[in-house]
Amino acid sequence: MNNTKLKKGVRLGIDLGGTQLKAALVAEDGKVIRHQSFESPLRPHDFAKTLYHNVKTWLRPSLVGTGVAVAGDVDPTRGLVRFSPNLKWRNVPLKKILLKYPFPSPLLIENDATAAAWGVHHLDLAGQSRSLLVLTLGTGVGGGIVIDGKLYHGATGSAGEWGHMTIDPDGIPCGCGSRGCLETCVGGIYLVRKALSLLKSSPKNPLHRTGVTPKALYELALKGDPLSLKVWKEAGKALGIGLASLINIFNPDTIVFTGGVAGASKLLMRFADKEIKQRAFRTGRDRVRIRTSSHRTTVGVVGAALLVP
């Protein structure tokens, strides 16, 4: 049984990341009918204009609405982007700006990780979870919460920021102003930094040739490179500590990873499992399913589209 009923019809979904803009026409069952990716202009009005010119041939009266996912702190009730560090936006009334163009109504705006959680709920779980946590593991770490088939937003639309739960109170400084956040342990940008600092004392490591990226670190770890393995081991341990806390706090039936770094989730979980066993209550950890999204490239834009009820 799918516990989330959506009106029949095709929606326009928009996923606005820091550099890339994805647009898609999506049916109520999550099927992508058309899609397109293009570079996103940074200024809100330019973004609206570029978007419109790229998708205007898709628009037709039968579309049932538009859902927009934005990387940043979003107020969904007002359609406002409070702050997006990636886009360098502050208090942008995005809904109002977009509605100057004839995009299908209703038009809903949501944080991108929250929208991705909604996409996972539909694409990976067919709406079957009652208590779902989604962790987006990418350059940063974000997430979303789906309870009883509904997105949980919190008081200001900012829930699900487990990237900024403290793992190590005296850990390294985080971009958010805190220290030792989960993001500083698992975020792609921090994995790269960690590797770079370790490389100083390993002048012959193959990473000097490949360049240091999460992908290179992953591939070398699979080949047994000790330095790369060390980076993933520490990240996995921190992820396990975070997951154990989330299991004790939420007692979820399902946890799903998505995002670029989630490609390494098996490796991460190899090191996370021990922490979960030590730290999470048995009842909760026996029940929860932890898995990786099979739709990592589309959950964002599909989730955005399916925001339209």
Add this chain to the structure above:
Amino acid sequence: MNNTKLKKGVRLGIDLGGTQLKAALVAEDGKVIRHQSFESPLRPHDFAKTLYHNVKTWLRPSLVGTGVAVAGDVDPTRGLVRFSPNLKWRNVPLKKILLKYPFPSPLLIENDATAAAWGVHHLDLAGQSRSLLVLTLGTGVGGGIVIDGKLYHGATGSAGEWGHMTIDPDGIPCGCGSRGCLETCVGGIYLVRKALSLLKSSPKNPLHRTGVTPKALYELALKGDPLSLKVWKEAGKALGIGLASLINIFNPDTIVFTGGVAGASKLLMRFADKEIKQRAFRTGRDRVRIRTSSHRTTVGVVGAALLVP
């Protein structure tokens, strides 16, 4: 507007702690009509019998149901106490045992901290919160979650165990098998241990006379005793780290403390505030109200009674 509608009528509420048993008749508005406390026998059948003999004169056909709060891991759907370390119960079919006596039906069983959260929702907030976290600060640390006027249970009824979120991965061992749990930083039993260890190098500290209890620690801290202040300062700092994570994760509109140690919540918050400011996102921390229950002695038994819908 109270977003939680309860049927009119009087309920029987039971709050079963490790040593004390509270019973009360409670109206749908949370008003306590009668109440009684007595020592709780440890064996489940003895408990049911004692309870019945103590409250049988209260029972009448007009009562609309019974709610029972138990310290431990409870499966509310089956009325089962999976595990209660305090009571030394394991897999006790409590609902079945209680229903051998003519207690009013329906009879619902719930974790005590979850029931207390429900009591806070009614007594302190008149049902007005949309996203409420309750922290029970006592010998241990527990809690409950109320979302959109409904208790959030999680997949197995075990949600809200923030006493066992990791604050310091290498912290002191916790009774749960993990290390550095919030409970090991703020739980009354750990405050006492911490003070005892500090006292070894303070032979003239007044705690030697008063005896070391959370209450004595609190009163001496108010008088400026450096050792007692140090204990609360470290506890407050850890509490702040935990609260910041919870604000980022849940983005709640309200956080309420209850339980014995919550009497010191102002003192704790004096040290917690700095951590919250440093670690929680501004939007979330600006919105959340953090306060202490005005009904600390009754939220448990009233919350239990009001489990009856």
